[in-house]
Amino acid sequence: ALTIGIVGLPNVGKSTLFNALTKGDALAANYPFATIEPNVGVVGLPDARLARLAELYDSQKIVPAPVSFVDIAGLVRGASKGQGRGNAFLANIRDASAICQVVRAFSDPNVVHVDGKISPSDDIETINTELILADLQTIEKALPRLEKEAKVRKDRAPVAAAAKAAAELLNEGTTLYGGRFDTAELGELHLLTAKPFLYVFNVDEAGLADEAFLDELRSLVAPAEAIFLDAKIESELTDLDEEEALELLASIGQPEPGLHQLIRVGFRTLGLQTYLTAGPKETRAWTIPIGATAPEAAGVIHTDFQRGFIKAEVVSFEELMAAGSQAAAKAAGKVRIEGKDYVMQDGDVVEFRFNV
Numbered sequence: 113a114l115t116i117g118i119v120g121l122p123n124v125g126k127s128t129l130f131n132a133l134t135k136g137d138a139l140a141a142n143y144p145f146a147t148i149e150p151n152v153g154v155v156g157l158p159d160a161r162l163a164r165l166a167e168l169y170d171s172q173k174i175v176p177a178p179v180s181f182v183d184i185a186g187l188v189r190g191a192s193k194g195q196g197r198g199n200a201f202l203a204n205i206r207d208a209s210a211i212c213q214v215v216r217a218f219s220d221p222n223v224v225h226v227d228g229k230i231s232p233s234d235d236i237e238t239i240n241t242e243l244i245l246a247d248l249q250t251i252e253k254a255l256p257r258l259e260k261e262a263k264v265r266k267d268r269a270p271v272a273a274a275a276k277a278a279a280e281l282l283n284e285g286t287t288l289y290g291g292r293f294d295t296a297e298l299g300e301l302h303l304l305t306a307k308p309f310l311y312v313f314n315v316d317e318a319g320l321a322d323e324a325f326l327d328e329l330r331s332l333v334a335p336a337e338a339i340f341l342d343a344k345i346e347s348e349l350t351d352l353d354e355e356e357a358l359e360l361l362a363s364i365g366q367p368e369p370g371l372h373q374l375i376r377v378g379f380r381t382l383g384l385q386t387y388l389t390a391g392p393k394e395t396r397a398w399t400i401p402i403g404a405t406a407p408e409a410a411g412v413i414h415t416d417f418q419r420g421f422i423k424a425e426v427v428s429f430e431e432l433m434a435a436g437s438q439a440a441a442k443a444a445g446k447v448r449i450e451g452k453d454y455v456m457q458d459g460d461v462v463e464f465r466f467n468v
């Protein structure tokens with residue numbers, strides 16, 4: 113499952129954000145969400161195309177692409193040495209496909225900071241240091257075995273070499289993702305900092321309006337992506353209807369909820385895209401990796417579709433909308449017949465033909 117793990121120091125707004133995410137909001141009435149466990153929630157990828165497609169096909173329901181979030185509490189300074197809940201959270205992080213780090217950048221004298229001062233760069237360093245130390249422990253533990261294997265098996269030499277190089281980078285205080293380290297050889301070690309990272313800065317209203325401040329925060333985490341939102345306002349949006357929510361967002365200069373951005377960026381960070389299917393029963397978004405071929409995309413619906421794949425009838429969402437109907441798009445020559453080598457594009461509206 114595609115799961116984004118939410119980490120961060122205590123009191124930075126993780127739970128506030130998680131609750132806002134999973135409680136859903138007025139602007140995503142069509143998106144189902146569910147809280148599977150107290151700390152796991154499934155959220156639909158916001159996609160304005162779905163409602164328009166559903167209208168065209170008079171679909172009974174809309175099924176967006178799901179993204180799971182897990183609120184991983186307990187990451188504190190010294191966690192890798194057993195402080196707080198110690199290593200308990202590490203298993204949770206290992207299961208996540210990407211790491212979303214929430215960083216406090218709001219000031220509020222009523223909310224205590226664990227280290228007594230608000231410093232986004234220090235907080236990021238604290239969290240990343242714990243993850244880096246955990247990875248160094250993993251590598252140190254595995255290295256004697258990897259080196260022994262490298263001596264007797266040629267194909268194991270690159271693994272040992274990559275582990276050593278990774279340890280060097282980590283010792284400099286750089287995460288493997290942040291350092292753009294090629295971790296292709298190291299999959300078996302399940303290193304935490306090899307996962308894609310994204311950063312959510314929990315900013316107050318004044319901060320959101322201060323471009324120079326946001327640029328400064330952005331530069332702290334580049335090349336990783338940064339999202340800026342006010343978790344308190346995001347949680348207030350969940351109690352409003354659509355019109356009120358848009359008004360509140362407009363009043364702080366935001367065109368959409370920060371949570372929508374977060375879900376989208378999370379999706380992109382994972383290298384994913386969606387294609388669409390539509391009919392009277394449902395309009396639905398399906399998740400595929402960027403670069404997936406038509407049979408691979410069919411396999412996401414059902415493995416039989418992949419095995420028996422014959423061809424795909426494909427029209428881009430924009431061309432379908434411009435034509436006004438599937439029949440009109442066909443008449444205009446916009447519906448393409450694609451074979452097994454076709455590389456799917458985001459927003460393709462597809463009908464598969466297959467043998468069963």
Ligand code: GDP
Binds near residue numbers: 123125316342344
């Ligand atoms: P967590 O420990 O990271 O999960 O943090 P919480 O979400 O529990 O938030 C800690 C405290 O900070 C709570 O009292 C929240 O109401 C408050 N808080 C969270 N986000 C914001 C924010 O954006 N602005 C302000 N002023 N307070 C916030």
